[in-house]
Amino acid sequence: MAGAGQVQRNGVLTLSLPSLDEKDPLFTEKKRLSHARNLDFTFHLLLPSPIRKLLLILDEIVQAARILYLNDVEMYFMEVDDFGPFSQRNELESLNAVLQMLISMFSGANPHEMETLNELQKATIGKLNSIAVHPSEKVITEKVDMISEELLLKWGQTHGAKLKVTISYFEEANRGVMALEDINVGESALEIPESIIISEDLLCKSDMFKVLNEWDGMTTDTLLLLWSMRERYDPLSDFKNYFETLPDSFNTGLSFGISALTVLHGTLVFEELLQAKEHLRQQYDLLFPALCASYPNIFRTELFSWDHYLWACELWYSNSMKVIFSDGKLKTCLVPIAGLMNHSVSPHIIHYGRVDTETKSLKFQLARPCKGGEQCYLSYGSLSGSHLVTFYGFLPKGDNPYDIIPLDFEVPDADNSYSQAVESSRTSHMVRGTWFSSRNKPHIKYGLPPLLLTHLRSVLKKGDMEDPSMATEDDENEVSERALLETIISIFEPLMEGLGEMPDLDRDDLSWDVKLALEYKDLQRRIVSSVLSTCLAGLEIRGSI
Numbered sequence: 001m002a003g004a005g006q007v008q009r010n011g012v013l014t015l016s017l018p019s020l021d022e023k024d025p026l027f028t029e030k031k032r033l034s035h036a037r038n039l040d041f042t043f044h045l046l047l048p049s050p051i052r053k054l055l056l057i058l059d060e061i062v063q064a065a066r067i068l069y070l071n072d073v074e075m076y077f078m079e080v081d082d083f084g085p086f087s088q089r090n091e092l093e094s095l096n097a098v099l100q101m102l103i104s105m106f107s108g109a110n111p112h113e114m115e116t117l118n119e120l121q122k123a124t125i126g127k128l129n130s131i132a133v134h135p136s137e138k139v140i141t142e143k144v145d146m147i148s149e150e151l152l153l154k155w156g157q158t159h160g161a162k163l164k165v166t167i168s169y170f171e172e173a174n175r176g177v178m179a180l181e182d183i184n185v186g187e188s189a190l191e192i193p194e195s196i197i198i199s200e201d202l203l204c205k206s207d208m209f210k211v212l213n214e215w216d217g218m219t220t221d222t223l224l225l226l227w228s229m230r231e232r233y234d235p236l237s238d239f240k241n242y243f244e245t246l247p248d249s250f251n252t253g254l255s256f257g258i259s260a261l262t263v264l265h266g267t268l269v270f271e272e273l274l275q276a277k278e279h280l281r282q283q284y285d286l287l288f289p290a291l292c293a294s295y296p297n298i299f300r301t302e303l304f305s306w307d308h309y310l311w312a313c314e315l316w317y318s319n320s321m322k323v324i325f326s327d328g329k330l331k332t333c334l335v336p337i338a339g340l341m342n343h344s345v346s347p348h349i350i351h352y353g354r355v356d357t358e359t360k361s362l363k364f365q366l367a368r369p370c371k372g373g374e375q376c377y378l379s380y381g382s383l384s385g386s387h388l389v390t391f392y393g394f395l396p397k398g399d400n401p402y403d404i405i406p407l408d409f410e411v412p413d414a415d416n417s418y419s420q421a422v423e424s425s426r427t428s429h430m431v432r433g434t435w436f437s438s439r440n441k442p443h444i445k446y447g448l449p450p451l452l453l454t455h456l457r458s459v460l461k462k463g464d465m466e467d468p469s470m471a472t473e474d475d476e477n478e479v480s481e482r483a484l485l486e487t488i489i490s491i492f493e494p495l496m497e498g499l500g501e502m503p504d505l506d507r508d509d510l511s512w513d514v515k516l517a518l519e520y521k522d523l524q525r526r527i528v529s530s531v532l533s534t535c536l537a538g539l540e541i542r543g544s545i
């Protein structure tokens with residue numbers, strides 16, 4: 001998306017957000033939505049304008065930016081008369097785009113324009129500061145051994161890393177990074193030189209690369225995995241300081257034991273975990289013991305066990321980032337120091353994917369301010385709880401808007417009348433906790449996604465067509481609304497039964513994996529229960545129960 005503001009000399013200030021990107025998979029949807037809402041991405045301001053008017057225009061600009069930066073889940077759950085905010089991620093992205101647009105206009109602006117831009121910038125920063133965030137976790141202050149982390153920081157700084165953060169211990173997430181001073185929007189909390197980022201570029205220097213390049217089916221990702229398995233134990237590694245800060249075990253879902261898996265039986269993540277683990281085991285069996293037998297000097301048996309392989313997989317799943325390097329190539333990499341940042345649904349940093357070609361460093365710039373002494377959080381992406389449990393081994397605090405339960409309906413037969421009755425051709429739908437829609441938005445009906453309701457109404461309408469009644473239109477609407485709610489209940493009641501009763505256990509005595517599995521199941525129950533409650537409340541209003 002390219003765009004900028006533009007200052008004109010005739011008392012009109014033209015503000016332009018980036019235009020819609022045709023490569024965006026949601027391009028058509030976003031175009032339709034902005035038309036339907038009468039929103040443009042260019043705004044003309046008559047100068048001078050009273051502050052009240054400026055703030056009204058700013059609201060409109062933010063509304064347009066929200067559409068520009070919607071992702072597929074946010075778009076799916078969007079209600080007809082809901083203008084946002086849609087999520088913290090979307091809000092941060094939108095407000096930062098507005099800020100960038102304003103900043104780009106300062107040079108070349110005359111005093112009147114400058115005054116207006118200043119007012120708009122102040123109001124945008126005010127909006128950023130007022131985003132409700134989940135409180136930062138507490139730093140553990142008692143003496144914790146941080147020798148390897150301190151060595152890592154020193155090593156990074158000698159290689160040119162610039163840091164406004166340090167490494168600390170936190171209650172839930174183990175290590176994380178803490179701001180040493182107040183850091184403002186746009187400032188970098190960390191700058192990591194490209195030269196100390198671990199990527200495929202290192203592989204060509206390795207003897208592994210020479211022998212494995214010809215190995216059937218070898219990919220760069222597998223090469224990186226194998227490289228890190230050996231590098232971890234190499235006392236002469238250039239990245240010794242980095243490897244020494246890594247934990248002995250990662251505790252992701254891929255390491256769940258039988259008891260935790262038993263807890264998860266009947267949930268989505270259960271299948272996801274089994275499949276992921278099975279896939280990794282197959283990959284391992286394709287490589288070992290063959291590699292150890294063919295190249296015993298490079299692949300020492302004791303370093304390439306299944307447990308070591310799983311450790312390396314968990315390392316890359318939970319710690320790697322995708323970054324565009326200064327040569328323009330997108331590479332999966334491990335970024336020393338920055339790899340210690342934790343994820344939050346209220347992150348400070350949302351974009352960190354491109355090496356700055358001037359400084360040849362990866363900058364972690366803040367999208368919202370972070371106070372000195374607080375943990376500085378990253379966004380790992382718009383990830384669901386099941387993905388976070390499987391590949392990262394945690395569930396974030398606070399409401400995660402991407403915690404969805406997918407619902408796949410059968411594809412209607414193309415040439416029967418049923419398919420014509422189904423207005424939406426979409427067959428994959430989803431729900432999430434209805435608290436996301438109902439909170440502060442009392443006009444929203446049921447808190448269930450409009451696309452799902454439309455789909456089910458169409459299916460039910462078809463059912464009625466086969467059995468035409470003599471009822472009036474009002475009666476019909478009332479009957480179909482009840483049928484809709486009853487249908488949703490009939491989908492979700494078995495799901496709730498499948499999740500079973502909450503066991504009455506003292507969780508402090510449980511192992512990390514069983515605790516996490518129970519936490520995940522609680523979350524699923526909360527989501528399903530919110531859907532059932534909203535439908536039951538709807539039926540009650542209609543006097544049906």
Ligand SMILES: C[S@@+](CC[C@H](N)C(=O)[O-])C[C@H]1O[C@@H](n2cnc3c(N)ncnc32)[C@H](O)[C@@H]1O
Binds near residue numbers: 176
């Ligand atoms: C990139 S590392 C971050 C550094 C990590 N905390 C450590 O001490 O090595 C990612 C891992 O940190 C943990 N983590 C990240 N964000 C978290 C959060 N919000 N709550 C709990 N654990 C978190 C998870 O174990 C995850 O797999």
